[in-house]
Amino acid sequence: MKCPSCGAISGGAIRHRVIDTSPDAQGGVRRRRECGVCGCRFSTYERAIRSTPMLVKSGGAREEFDRDKLIAGVKLACAKRPVATADIERLADRVEAYLQRLGQSEVNSRVVGQRVIEELRELDAIAYVRFAIVFLKMNDLQAVRDEINRLLEDSK
Numbered sequence: 001m002k003c004p005s006c007g008a009i010s011g012g013a014i015r016h017r018v019i020d021t022s023p024d025a026q027g028g029v030r031r032r033r034e035c036g037v038c039g040c041r042f043s044t045y046e047r048a049i050r051s052t053p054m055l056v057k058s059g060g061a062r063e064e065f066d067r068d069k070l071i072a073g074v075k076l077a078c079a080k081r082p083v084a085t086a087d088i089e090r091l092a093d094r095v096e097a098y099l100q101r102l103g104q105s106e107v108n109s110r111v112v113g114q115r116v117i118e119e120l121r122e123l124d125a126i127a128y129v130r131f132a133i134v135f136l137k138m139n140d141l142q143a144v145r146d147e148i149n150r151l152l153e154d155s156k
């Protein structure tokens with residue numbers, strides 16, 4: 001914490017003493033401090049910020065990352081496949097961790113679908129193709145067939 005007046009940074013021998021703590025209107029915390037060097041008083045604000053970016057949909061609307069929705073979509077793709085629910089949950093965790101690592105406040109919602117597709121490819125080829133048909137809007141059989149051929153090539 002840097003004093004806005006003299007620039008002294010708290011740490012080691014320098015302490016900016018907290019003289020008052022109160023909630024602020026945005027659900028955060030406001031602390032009144034006194035600089036340990038020059039004695040001036042200043043306030044700091046502590047607020048929780050979202051670490052998972054907002055998803056921007058194609059129409060421009062924003063929505064929060066919804067882990068349950070993602071799991072429901074992947075479960076659908078994995079119906080009757082030998083994929084454990086725990087594996088699907090771990091997949092969702094990895095997708096969310098990936099989004100957080102991007103370190104952005106907003107990302108295109110397609111990033112989520114693409115990441116899921118990559119994960120599913122490792123997990124189960126059939127679920128992968130099902131999911132890809134829906135999310136890549138593979139609406140012609142040729143595209144589906146090309147993808148399946150690519151998978152079959154890879155598994156050789």
Ligand SMILES: [Zn+2]
Nearest residue numbers: 003006035038
């Ligand atoms: Zn100071």
